[in-house]
Amino acid sequence: MTGRHAARHARVTFLGTSSGAPTLTRGLPSLVLRRGPELLLFDCGEGTQLQFRKAGLRPGRLSRVFISHLHGDHVLGLPGFLMSLQLGGRATPLEIHGPPGIAALIQAVLRLVEAHIGYELRIFEHGAAETVARGDGYEIECRPLDHRAFCLGYALIEAPVPGTLDVARARALGVPDGPLMGRLKRGEAVTLSSGTIVVPAQVVAPARRGLRVAYCTDTRPSDEAVVLARDADLLIHEATFAHDRAEDAHAKGHCTAHEAAEIAVRAGARQLALTHISPRYRDPAPLLSDAQALFPNTVIAADLMALEVSA
Known part of the structure; x- marks a missing residue:
């Protein structure tokens, strides 16, 4: 996580927000997090690739896929999506992260349907809490949740944004323009020709926190979800x-929606988006009421809804 391009902003587009089975208004679980030009896909239920296109997203910008668990509603859209990427002429590698067994599932389906994938698939399996991927200014952390099957939650965590250098203040302290200014901005103390020591705290503003977005499904109430969502935007x-x-x-x-709100409160999250809604709820208003009674800044996700998130 270099921190060179900590965006402090992302767009989350919900592609599917149902659970178990699709409805006429909700598809199976999937969402895209866009950070700068890069697209990250979380879960890939049936119909994901169609929703991807309806949302106006460009498949060529997809760099990484993160699968929570191997229940069909979260993963069975992936083989077809991979095949469509091949038909679209993809040449760049694609990373896929998920629980143990994700590689065997993908390889078995592609083999049985005699699919040829010409671009490189880099498949990584994770069985414990760890940092699973690093990008330009961010990392992705996973932690096991509490579901009937082994299931991973994920969090995108940006590097802090370095504070700005007060050049006028530094000059007033006798720091000349040039390399010493750069060293101060990098967090290094410098010694002037007069013997005076100038430390970064004198001339550099405090670092600003980066963006944090957590994705937790499927799960019972889980302490690990609280860890992933700690201070999440x-x-x-x-x-x-x-x-x-x-x-x-x-x-x-x-x-339940109320329990999701409890997780948000415990974690100190700033906003909560509820997803994975049972098909029994044609009107999700009762779920929203349950959650907002405890955590007012809650929304119910809908298919193709986009949320702008900033640190």
Whole structure:
């Protein structure tokens, strides 16, 4: 994580927001996080590639895919998407991150349908909490959640943005233009020809925090989700059921909207987006009410809805 291009801004586009099965208004789980020109795909249920195009996203800018777990509603859109990328002439490598078994699943399906993928697939399996990928100014961290199947939550974490150098203040302290200015901006103390030592805190503003976005589905209430969402600018969390069905939710490895709000409060998140909505809820208003009673800055995600997120 170099921090050279900490964007401090991203756009999250929800491609599918249902759970288990699609409805006429909600597709299977998938979303894209756009940071600068780069697109990151989180989960890939059936229909993802069509939604990708409806959202006006450019497949050539997709660099990494992150799969939460191997239940069909989160992964069965991936083989077809990979084949379409091949048909579109993709030549650059594509990273795919997911739980143990993701490589075997992809390879088996592509083999059985006799698909030829000419670009490089770089598949990484993760079985524990770790940093799974690093980009220009950010890293992606994963942690195991609490579902019926082994499931990973993810967080995009940007590097802090270095503070600006107060050139006028530095000159007033006797720092000449040139290399010493650069050293101060890099966080190094400098010694002037007079013997005076100038430290960065005297002339450089404090670093600004980078962006943080957490993605947690599928899961029961989980302490690991709290860790991923700590001080997040946006927490995207499953809310399969309303709180009156908490027992059913837990038996199936899921959360209620109220419990997602509890995670947001515990984590100190700034905004909560609820997704993975059970098809039983044609009107998700009860879920939104459950969550907003505890965490007012909550929205219910809808297919093709985009959220602008800033640090």
